[in-house]
Amino acid sequence: MKTVSSLLDPQWYERYKKISRLNIRSSIYDVTDRCNLRCKGCFFFSSGEHERAAEEKDIDKWHDFVEKEMDRGVNLAILIGGEPTLCMDRIEAFYKRLPTFCATNGLIKVPRDRFPDMMVGLSLWGDAEDEIALRGQDTFKITSANYGGDPHAYYLYTITPKQLGKTGKIIQKVQDIGLKVHMQLLSNDEDVNGFSWKPEELLDIRQEMDAMLDAYPNTVVSSKYYHEVITTGKMLGRTFGWSECPSVTILRDNRDPQPKRLTNFIRYASDLKTVHRCCTSETRDCSTCKDGAAHMSWVMVNKRAHIKTTKDLQNWIEVYEMFAKLYQFIPW
DSSP states (O other), rough: OHHHHHHHHHHHHHHHHHHOOOOOOOOEEEEEEEEEEOOTHHHHHHGGGGGSSOOOOHHHHHHHHHHHHHHTEEEEEEESSSSSGGGGHHHHHHHHTTTTEEEESSSSSTTTTTTTTTTEEEOOSSSHHHHHHHHOTTTHHHHHHHTTTOOEEEEEEEGGGGGGTTHHHHHHHHHTTEEEEEEEEEETOOOOOOOOOOOOHHHHHHHHHHHHHHHHHTBBBHHHHHHHHHHHHHTTEEOSSTTTSSSBBBGGOOOOOOOOOOOOOOEOOSSSOOEEEEEEETOOGGGOOOOHHHHHHHHHTTTHBBBBBHHHHHHHHHHHHHHHHHHTTTTO
16 A cells, blocks of 8 residues: 555655645635726636625624634635725734735735735736736836835736746746746636637646746746646646536535535635635636636645655645745745
């Protein structure tokens, strides 16, 4: 019988032990339905999720809600929106109690005297040309000024097909301001012309992502196995999609048989009552979803399937470590 200890040498086994103790239990929360950008391809607005619930404006109810989430076992709050930084008091309700991650476009600077060590993920959709085409402005100019050198911030770089051959220039800019970067791929929810992936482009971007990891090992937070999974949609011969996704809200998960999934995962709307289907768009086609976190989680919940060969298990460890670094459970 193959076991973890039989497949790993002492160095890798020590890495495994560090992450095996974490027991991460995350859920996702829409802090607000409003945003100070309107990006083409934003799953939140393109699917109409911003209209599904009326924001809870009583801050005391946010505090009470977070207490109940802790009682439910949540130990990682992932805050999205809309734009969470429009509502600092709601962010604070989570941050005072839980390890908290805030996904933001970075146009508003999180005050570090109020949130000294909260991990912030800054969305970046490419170079200035792509950012202007998809988001209406070059956000890097502002976010780099707001967060340059911040040890608790990194760029969440959403790569589009138009970024082929350009990622090195962007990652160099991120390195120059002293931040880290994590890469994922655009799911073109609004079918913007020229931004949908072709099979040959996915092959090319996988090679480019691997090359970036080799060239910028201290800046890029990633793993080559993650690149393989997210560009192919395959893991150990299985195909990502509705029947496999681990990030489905448990209250709406009627799949039979149940796949391996995140424990008690829920994505709440901003009324603190309504729940969304999954971690991304209510209307997204799961067969074309390229969400980075969902694919990372897919690997993470399937540990047993990776206890086959030393390489498979090392791949699993690297993806788990990557997730833990991005959410500050272990150091960079």
